[in-house]
Amino acid sequence: MTTLIDRRSPPRQSPGGPSRRSLLAGIGAAGALMIAGGAIINPREAWGLEVTNLKPETMRTLIVMARDIYPHDRLADQFYAVAMKPYETGSTDPALKQLVEGGVAALDTIAQGEHGVPYAQVGWEDQRVAILHKMEHTAFFEKVRSGLVVGLYNQEEVWPIFGYEGSSADKGGYINRGFNDLAWL
């Protein structure tokens, strides 16, 4: 089965979907990221991501970690999930899988020691970032960060959120579309 992100999947109260109770249980950094069977489900954003190669908990932690590395409060979880998806699909490679599972386990170990909960449930971004700083020179961290800097900011869907308009030749350039429309100076 292929991993799938389906933004059209029925939200919230679909039968068999996460109950109110399990939603509340998900409180922490993981927020609306629920684990149901072999998938991560975000009922608020109405998408699901099947996780087959990694542990679902690992994938969820990766998504939380991605937001902590490049925190954009205006970006939905979905964009971080898409950016992290290659680690799941790529984890058919045992070496990558080991790097990722091992890295996340190390994050959780530090988090358990300092806060008594796994990384994804540590409450404040600052606290999680402090954990990441302890890991930032590892191959695992650098792998995730360097993949993310392309995987996140190269998603065409995030560009409008940052006010970047992307391809322009197909629209005739900006010669009649505001190349010199700045008027506030």
Added chain:
Amino acid sequence: MGAPFDLNDDSVVVIVGSGAGGGTLGTELALKGIKVVILEAGQRHNMEDFINNEWDSFAQLAWKDMRTTSGSWRVHKNFPNLPAWIVKAVGGSSIHWAGASLRFQEHEFRTRSTYGDLQGANLLDWPVTLAEMEPWYVKAEDKMGVTRTNGIPGLPGNNNFKVFEAGAKKVGYTEVSTGHMAINSQPRHDRGSCQQIGFCFQGCKSGAKWSTLIAEIPVGEDTGNLEVRSECMVLQIEHDASGKVTGVVYADKDGNHQRQKARIVAVAGNSIESPRLLLNSASSMFPDGLANSSGQVGRNYMRHMTGSVYGIFEKPVHMYRGTTMAGVVRDEARFDTKRGFVGGYEMETLSLGLPFMAAFLDPGAWGRSFSTAMDGYANMAGMWLVGEDMPQETNRITLNTDVKDQYGLPVANVHFDDHPNDIAMRNYAYRQGAAMYEAVGATRTMPTPPYPSTHNLGSNRMSEKPRDGVVNKHGQTHDISNLFVSDGSQFTTGGAENPTLTIVALAIRQAEFIAGEMSKKTI
């Protein structure tokens, strides 16, 4: 289209590389009736195929064959296998370039005389002067259609320029304009005017920007004297017992090795590949590589003192709209040691799209400091700082015999350390750039470190005396009369200005010299 020449035709001039230097030289020679074969490692694209997407375009155009790095420069840490951001394609880096076309200043051809003896800097006067170069600059500006020369109007200023210009004026700069750009501000030479597309670095899809791909090579091919063989990687230059070069061995697109004979070989593979090729061509007669009796091949590699400043404002700028680099402040280009360094720098508008901004704003950085800067993207203005860096013998292209490319040849290692003068200039320039943006209301400014090198210079330097450098004032190697260097690696020193106008002027001049020597039968 140019007629194909025979592999055994030893009357042709073989040029390695089709970029700013090689593409211009080949076309100029062809126009003079000389038969030329350009061998180009990369593919040939049509301008319509260029992609308005930074990473996809990078995949299409960039030189990605293996290279290694060493030294204290930050590129070594963040981009260990990408020392330079340059092109592997017909047209070379003239596809990527932004079009800024400035002449060197008079004293920049005489830095040893002007700056004196600076510790650690291997300064040397060029064997040519500005006065000698002026007629060739005139020809180059006409050929390239440089704005504000030849009666060509300047480009209109975009939003990024508006902020830049207002800031420059506020801090008291006077020499600010939309620059001297090899981009048509009005239709010229069968090419239309700039559509303000904003992807100048990704290959201009409108044809307004000069490149050897669209503006030179087709003209050369029309003469029937120029053949461009793409996807042909030159591996070695060969010579005979008398020490004259006889041709080159290259791998064609199927990986088969071919031998093209030649009367003359001109190397124009940009400042990393050109010295690499000379070094990889070592023989029992020339054990240290071709044209290397001085030991200077690969040394004095320069990349300009660069850096960028981005400013975030309360209101939108949309800096990415329109020409990427049509904006310059020239006030700091002067020679004035009161600032604490020799040499000068130019300030030029610059924008990156969101994907490249993420990769280059502060490579390796993460967390809120970085991400809130990215949140300010729409309200950002950007400038590039480009100044003269000091040539150092130890900044150097060498063969890394531990790492081989797909042809089994040692790859180039690029070693670079900033000279203290480079650092002093960069820090000064950061402050001035930030001051410009703060003067017009920036709420935050960001000093951004140098990107992988776009201006690669000096690794086969020109010198009066054979012991000081690799080539003479015509780019002819001191050691081998029918071997030339025709790209930016000839530069004795780098000047503050973007190099391509000077590369093109030198290539036009070299074509004149080669044609003259051929008719005199001296080569």
